[in-house]
Amino acid sequence: MHFYSLRSSLILFVLLLCISDSESLKTLKNLAVKRGGSLSIPCFYDEKYKSNRKYWCKGYYWSTCTIVASTNTSGRTSVTDHPTQNMFTVELNSLQDSDSGYYWCAVEIGGLGTPDDKDYMYLTVSAGPAVSVINSRVSGQEGGSVSVQCLYSAEYQNKQKQWCRFKDWSCYTVGRTNTSQNSAVLVIDYGNGSFSVEMRGLQKSDAGWYWFSAGDVGVTVYLTLTRQPSDSTTVSGNTETELNGNTMVIWILLAVGLGLLLILATIITCMLRKKCNGNQIETRKRTLTTESPVTYSAVISKNKKASSVLDHENDVIYSSVTTTTKKKTVSVKYSHHHRQQLSQAVGDDAVIYSSVVSEYKV
Structure with a gap:
């Protein structure tokens, strides 16, 4: 009886180690990157894990994986927590073929009999990855548009292509789709290993993490949005321009005024000199009349x-x-x-x- 009880406890422990709670912590399952390149991997967690330590672990089995990096560590691999977004990112740099393999996004829970929460993914590093993007980080302006250029290998030409958003795990296939935020997503597959995504009428809520996938392989993209110049900024710019124009007019008027004053002073001086000469002549006349x-x-x-x-x-x-x-x-x-x-x-x-x-x- 004791043997059966011990065996049941062992089976339960193994199941707890292998089962991944996809609702509390999740990430992409299959990513690809070019040799020597870099990759950012987002891992999303539940609100209750905001204050827990996060880490990145490598290994086929969770029970035997090795911690590569944890929160607030730096190096070739780093982990950064973003509590306000309920996510942490893993930055991988200068990747080589040997870096290929299974990895785990994990949150430390602590306590005896309470395993850490985690979700796994597989990373492929090669000279010619199945999928890739021209720029893994793009930026746009609210109300404007942004374009993302994606590439895929010939073996994935007939596979389904998707543009997906991590925020709500919604995906867009080839064609045009109007989103609930009034932005439009246009997905085009050129059929020659090139794939493009254009997002128009961007809203603040469109910022964040996306991924492009062909078949079951994907690559991540981060979109940054900036605000449009406010009316106050425009008015301020116009006011500044107007002030500069008024200043120029004032300087011109001052120059003209000084010129006129100089001319007037010259005329008055000449008139005074003529009057003085006339008085001298008159004085001489009077002198002659008086003396002779x-x-x-x-x-x-x-x-x-x-x-x-x-x-x-x-x-x-x-x-x-x-x-x-x-x-x-x-x-x-x-x-x-x-x-x-x-x-x-x-x-x-x-x-x-x-x-x-x-x-x-x-």
């Missing part, structure tokens, strides 16, 4: 005969007198001799004084 109101002229009489009284006809003696200054020549048209009698003439060349009124010509 009377010019005396000597008139020589040609009448050699002495006479006590001048004849009435000779009351006025005309003479021409020219007064020369440094800058002016004063011409006198005539002189006037007042009627008077002279008692005596001096010699033959009598001198008669007269009052001369000057008329200036500048």
